[in-house]
Every structure is written in C-alpha cells, then in structure tokens.
Amino acid sequence: MAALNDHSMTTKKRKYAVKDTLFFKFQGPTQSSLQETAAIVKKIVEKYDGRNFTLARSKEEADDMWSDRKNAHYAGLAILPGSKGWPTDVCVPVSKLPQLVLETKQDLYDAGLVSPIVGHVGDGNFHALILFRDAEEREKARQAVHRMVKRAIALDGTCTGEHGVGIGKKEYLVEELGEGTVELMRTVKRAIDPLGLFNPGKV
DSSP: OHHHHHHOOSSSOOOOOSSOOOOOOOOOSSHHHHHHHHHHHHHHHHHTTOOOOOOOSSHHHHHHHHHHHHTHHHHHHTSSTTOEEEEEEEEOOGGGHHHHHHHHHHHHHHTTOBOOEEEEGGGTEEEEEEEESSHHHHHHHHHHHHHHHHHHHHTTOBSOSSSOOTTTTGGGHHHHHOHHHHHHHHHHHHHHOTTOOSSTTOO
C-alpha cells in the first residue's frame, strides 16, 4: 500500500492506509442495490475489525481505485530500486487463504526477501512479487516459491491459480494431480500433437 501511495498513476493520487487492504468491486442493476450491498459489506468488515471502509463516490473515483489495484505489480517493482521481480501465484480453497498468506508472509520475511502480495481473495488466488537484486537473492526467491507451492498443495490447493503451469511449475503436477491424471493429459497431448509442436517442453 505504501508503494501504491508512492507510485499511483492516477491523476488524483489517493493516499491509502499502509495496512493489509481489501478492494471490493460491487456490481448491480441499480444505484440503490449497489448502496444496499455496500452497506451489508461495511457491516461485515466492521464486525471483523476492518477499518477505513471507503466507498467510491463516483465512477471516476472507482476507476481510479481499480487502476491503483491493477498497478500494484508495477508499484511493487519500485519498492527496491534496481531489483527484478519474480512473479508467482498459488491458489487454495478460500477458507485456507488467510493461513496461506500469513505463513507465506512470515516465510518471505524469514528469508530476508521483500515481496508485496496481491490476491483475488474471492477465488483463493494470490500473487507474490518476490524482489531480488543478485544471484543469491534470486536463489532464495526460487526456494521461497518452492515452499509456497508445497504449502498451497498441502492445503488442498494448486501450484498456480492464474499464471499457468508452463515450464516453471510442471514438476509439481504429479504431486498435485496424481500420476494417473497427468498421464491422461499426456495421452491427450500425444493424440492431438504427436510431433510435439505445440508448446514444446511444456506438459
């Protein structure tokens, strides 16, 4: 949130509280239904000791807030000047997300790594942008990603919620899905791509 305060790309630079923050996006057919939904959510937030509930007063203000949320990745990169970012994500059942985030934040802190975390809490997915400046920190980041994935799988989650498996996470597929499921995937792949032309090197 501090990074967003420092690197907002909106014209009216909003200052957020530097605390764990939830952005809610309300949609509905009428203004009154939106206000009713917002009032219900505000009560729930306050019940669980949430603070600073703020509702956008116009479409422009809502667009600015959502723009800040979308800019979180780039704002995060600016936290450590000269660093590179290792973006990664995992996903767990929503009920397990608080545990996963808490344990991951502690793990990154213990490893001496700086990493903003931004998620889609409605579907149990979160993204960590692990910052590193040299080969040693890059290796620490790689190990932290490995632990993050193992933690997510142990909580009945998946090694990736949105970024895809690609090459970097294919080693986790058997652990997550089982050998039979992965072999079924390979069988389908071989049937439609016998020469291995589509996404070579990936599963």
